[in-house]
Amino acid sequence: MSQDANGVTQADVIVIGGGLVGTAVAYGLARNGADTLVLDQGDDAFRASRGNFGLVWVQGKGHDLPDYSRWTRSSAARWAGFAQMLLGDGGVDVQLRQQGGFHMCFSDDEMLERQTRLQTLQDALGDYPFQMLDAADLKARLPLIGPAVVGASYTPQDGHVNPLKLLRALHASTQARGGRLIGGVQVDRIDCAVGEFCVTAGQRRFIAPRIVLAAGLGNPGLARQVGLHAPVAPNRGQVLVSERVRPFLDYPTINVRQTDEGTVQLGDSMEEVGFDDRTTTEVLAKIARRGVSTFPLLSQVRLVRAWGALRVMSPDGFPIYQQSPRHPGAFVVTCHSGVTLAAAHALRIAPWIMGGEQPEELGVFTGERFLTDKVFSHAH
């Protein structure tokens, strides 16, 4: 990488976006020897990477799109090795715990819906282990579960990490492998020439033959400039976090988990409220009630913080992965599961960006699928 007298910086690949998605891709690129430059907007950006719940989550995903399930599982299966790589390169332990996860059900109808969904996945994929646990089975596994929980589904590939440590690990590991991160870069424009992309940000310019758009909610406007379609929109999740308590919960669940450092995180709300990342008492109360119904001992826990964060959601809830047909060398990589998919982004997307084969699951994730009159809905 070099910067000439005119303020132009050259690289092999420019990644726009320094969150979990951008830095996972950048880390993979840097590991493969590419001269990689990450341009990050800064701390005033909407950062899903700093607001999320930290799950490495497989169960139930892709019941209506088996390729999404395959893609998710390919990442979950690589996560243990990926965590070791991050520890080796960046020296940060992301606290991966991947001993399976539970999805609690509060009614027989919910149990039936859950069973149907997971059975559909098993029928489609063959090797898709899961268990439905009734109240007694569940209590044997999670003794502190509350009486309102009628049962749960369990799949063994689920896990969780400390998402803030993951972001730090990705930044440190990318840089340890020679990648360069530049903060405070507000991209104004991308110009496409044959075999070259030029990014303009204020007085600075960055030039590379390949460019990856991983700017989260900033992707729609950037994608348009390189002949791609990435209609992602914000979906708000609210999160509560408690004081630190001694370990009481060995497994992640979809709405309650205990972090490696003892805090309890509660969440799993979804709202369509545009670019508004504030919290509301009504939703936080609902999250707290559900948490206490799940684990009644949480009624004693003191909450210390609450926040809202915006998921990066496509109209059908699935990722968008595509190389621009009009401007080859430009890629969009955007999704709302930046933690779960981090291993696949580093280990499978990065080689594709460097000119390798596109991973076979990704054919269905082009942005053009949204250029129809169909009305989409997403359920994550």
Next chain:
Amino acid sequence: MRTEPLFQPVMSEVRSTRTVSLTFNEQPLNVPAGTSVAAALLMSGIGRFRATPVSESPRAPYCMMGVCFECLVEIDGVPNRQSCLIEVSDGMRIRSQEGARDLMFAPVDVETFEVQP
């Protein structure tokens, strides 16, 4: 440049010489009434308020305004209280917060763990 303190003592206590008695880890202390628990312990020479949950290293108050959670202590049996936000009172029993609190073996509300028939 302004050099006088930004903060003022509670008005009712400005000229008061009233003190309250409390204990920190069983050690009896007399401290000025109207101060926060954190201030009272610091002026009594206490330098270790708690041990961190992660590395068990010692901690004392840092921000004194309810933000940093470094000043946590147990007060009258209730763990993880922010001592900078709580006023001293007579007879308070304060203990250092040794690591994370324990939810499972908390002395209160044990019955909530039981499954309803």
